[in-house]
Amino acid sequence: MGKTIAEKIFTAHLRDEPFPGTYVLDLDRVLCHEITTPVAIADLEARGKDRVFDNTKIKAVIDHVTPAKDSKTALQGKMLRDWAHRHAIKDFFDVGHNGVCHALFPEKGYIRPGFTVIMGDSHTCTHGAFGAFAAGVGTTDLEVGILKGVCAFRKPKTIRINLTGTLAPGVYAKDVILYVIGQIGVNGATDRVIEFRGNIVDEMSMEARMTLSNMAIEAGGTSGICLPDMTTVEYLWPFIQNDYPSKEAACEDFRRWHSDEDAVYEKVLDFDVSKLEPMVTYGYKPDCVKAVAEMAGARVDQVYIGTCTNGRIEDLRVAAAVLKGKKIAEHVRGIVSPATPKIFKDALHEGIIDIFMDAGFCVTNPTCGACLGMSNGVLAEGEVCASTSNRNFNGRMGKGGMVHLMSPATAAATAIAGVIADARKF
Ligand SMILES: CC(C)[C@H](C(=O)O)[C@@H](O)C(=O)O
Numbered sequence: 001m002g003k004t005i006a007e008k009i010f011t012a013h014l015r016d017e018p019f020p021g022t023y024v025l026d027l028d029r030v031l032c033h034e035i036t037t038p039v040a041i042a043d044l045e046a047r048g049k050d051r052v053f054d055n056t057k058i059k060a061v062i063d064h065v066t067p068a069k070d071s072k073t074a075l076q077g078k079m080l081r082d083w084a085h086r087h088a089i090k091d092f093f094d095v096g097h098n099g100v101c102h103a104l105f106p107e108k109g110y111i112r113p114g115f116t117v118i119m120g121d122s123h124t125c126t127h128g129a130f131g132a133f134a135a136g137v138g139t140t141d142l143e144v145g146i147l148k149g150v151c152a153f154r155k156p157k158t159i160r161i162n163l164t165g166t167l168a169p170g171v172y173a174k175d176v177i178l179y180v181i182g183q184i185g186v187n188g189a190t191d192r193v194i195e196f197r198g199n200i201v202d203e204m205s206m207e208a209r210m211t212l213s214n215m216a217i218e219a220g221g222t223s224g225i226c227l228p229d230m231t232t233v234e235y236l237w238p239f240i241q242n243d244y245p246s247k248e249a250a251c252e253d254f255r256r257w258h259s260d261e262d263a264v265y266e267k268v269l270d271f272d273v274s275k276l277e278p279m280v281t282y283g284y285k286p287d288c289v290k291a292v293a294e295m296a297g298a299r300v301d302q303v304y305i306g307t308c309t310n311g312r313i314e315d316l317r318v319a320a321a322v323l324k325g326k327k328i329a330e331h332v333r334g335i336v337s338p339a340t341p342k343i344f345k346d347a348l349h350e351g352i353i354d355i356f357m358d359a360g361f362c363v364t365n366p367t368c369g370a371c372l373g374m375s376n377g378v379l380a381e382g383e384v385c386a387s388t389s390n391r392n393f394n395g396r397m398g399k400g401g402m403v404h405l406m407s408p409a410t411a412a413a414t415a416i417a418g419v420i421a422d423a424r425k426f
């Protein structure tokens, strides 16, 4: 019987099977940020176990609120910083070098096909875009991961989602994933691995695949995996060029992680997305999804472009193409947070930052900040934000505030119009 990519990764990393169906896996990466890791660190310290399994496999960043906004966030940052220094964690990113974890770590080349990755963050599924098994975990698992480099998972049941057809101009990975979540629901993939397949995924850039995988958790998915191919090789090439004689050789090697033709899936879902239109959310759950056309005209107070979903250079390019030479509506506060310092610099050199600023946007340093309503753009009661992020829970960006999720193109058009708008009309 054939195996899925997740099953192959599990087999290759199996340390122990304490109960049937429960696999203890060796970890290639334990990623850390300043909101959840300090809790694990404090507990390890209290238990006299302030150790790390391998300081080269642990990567850490202060990203959620940075620079610190108050004493509490300053302490969270300090705890992570002191811990990273104490254990000589070389790949630790602080003010001036830091960015949103799920954009920064892939950009640094830390994620490879076939890897097992955990982090105390629900959007760890993003890294599945590289053909890795990447999952968000709670404090206890994070502690064990830090200490021993292992994590227990249940046998991976996989839902294969085939995305086929041709994406219409102005329709992006974000529209695809919003549509998929709208179709399968916020519990549609609970405790399941989603394997994204089909020509639409094959044709996507790594950035677009990360957008897709990023939101697997919004359908309950443990991980959202894309199969590694030449696009993966091209993205990783600066980091792997000494390991392979050629890109073709790397690509061939990555094929180890392809699901077998006769792999068994719990479910196979087919979506032809040729007729798909730009999508937007309307309620307080990510599966409350409608076509932008149906929501056009709904007023917004703020437009936020950034985050681990859509704060990458490709996203900023798309938004800038819509904004170029235009001004955002007077009543709209436009905020753009390039997800990493590299993205910020690239955007600067490409003239994208100029376009945003000339349009009336405020450009923040790379941080999660507004995405989870912690800094740099918290909403007031009753306010509405058009956002390129991944969560629209009630009060997510500020108590009493409402969030509409959308693509960077739709967000840019919405900023100009001051109401939800279709970028294809601009
Ligand atoms: C702070 C962190 C635990 C949280 C998560 O796990 O997702 C955050 O990144 C979010 O998006 O809400």
Ligand code: SF4
Pocket (backbone or CB within 6 Å): 064, 100, 101, 102, 121, 123, 307, 308, 309, 367, 368, 369, 371, 372, 389, 390
């Ligand atoms: S950008 Fe938003 S969703 Fe992503 S890790 Fe940060 S807070 Fe979580």
